[in-house]
Amino acid sequence: MIFTTKAEYGVRLLVELGRHGAEQPVSLKAIAAAEGLPLAYLERIVALLKKAELVESTRGAHGGYRLTRDPADVHMDEVIIALEGAVAPMTCFVDDTDSPRVLCSHEADSGQGCATKLLWMRVQGGVMEKLSQTTLAELVAFASREPITRHDRETLTSGG
Amino acid sequence: MIFTTKAEYGVRLLVELGRHGAEQPVSLKAIAAAEGLPLAYLERIVALLKKAELVESTRGAHGGYRLTRDPADVHMDEVIIALEGAVAPMTCFVDDTDSPRVLCSHEADSGQGCATKLLWMRVQGGVMEKLSQTTLAELVAFASREPITRHDRETLTSGG
DNA sequence: GTCAATCCTACCAACGGGGTCGGAGAAGAT
DNA sequence: ATCTTCTCCGACCCCGTTGGTAGGATTGAC
Secondary structure: OOOOHHHHHHHHHHHHHHHOOOOOOEOHHHHHHHHOOOHHHHHHHHHHHHHOOOEEEEOOOOOEEEEOOOHHHOEHHHHHHHHHOOOOOOOOOOOOOOOOOOOOOOHHHHOOOOOOHHHHHHHHHHHHHHHHHOEHHHHHHHHOOOOOOHHHHOOHHHOO | OOOOHHHHHHHHHHHHHHHOOOOOOEOHHHHHHHHOOOHHHHHHHHHHHHHOOOEEEEOOOOOEEEEOOOHHHOEHHHHHHHHHOOOOOOOOOOOOOOOOOOOOOOHHHHOOOOOOHHHHHHHHHHHHHHHHHOEHHHHHHHHOOOOOOHHHHOOHHHOO
């Protein structure tokens, strides 16, 4: 599995916020009820989004959360990284941009390049590409549509 | 994390087989020693590759495994599916090609389309695209090269 | 027959994911 | 003031999967 429920719930939460205007905040309780998600768990997830400054909060009665930007300016790569941490294909695969090389724990043994590195880099590139091409505004629009048909399935994967 | 060590070890195993010719089989013991991987665990992994008819085995002394095809004809989408099962972004996301729709467990609640489905379909499409574009022959060639430089990293993700 | 290899099943420890609980601040409503 | 509603925060816990081991049965070359 690529993503956990953190990503799933977090994106759904953002979509729900995007559906309402940015004027008045929406409480987590309302979102949890609307989406059928556990409130206590959502609290921990929304904290990640707040730390990434994707949402802002108002405490106290009639408080809640709202988006800090226009949904069209929110790209999913930033969202997923905030929720899941860096998207890596493998445990040994940490893209440390400060280091000149992507290191692999097995690499040191054989003295030659890690056989799978090329593959994992391409896969990660493919994922990040699709994520950055998708905006929150698109998801908000999509969620309000009819349930998709078989015909839709063959077209909507084409990307941005 | 997208992939587990099943994919990692399985691909490395295939690369090791691809490095040798297809004439005489290579024993798991030799591969385990060359890659520094646990033999008993490799046994279970290679069983998946055999079931998918990506490798064939010879039992008894001087036995081992060899590829059933030319490495240039082995595409990674087939390999990864054999090793990991279907690549799905989320637990709720099972691409059942018999059913007209991709169902989501949360979908039934709200009566409207699942907000995250569009995103997961695009991501999965991106992954499968990169996997199918990469052949075993490429990985064999890549593994025999020098350790990569920073300059390489910016070019090798462009895909097959 | 013996050694080297594939096969196969059961077992196990550790980890992370998913979720709960209880409470402590903050701020509007009364 | 105080009550209610909300955000915030840390500790805790269950459980499935992953990664790996153990032990054997079977096959075939020498």
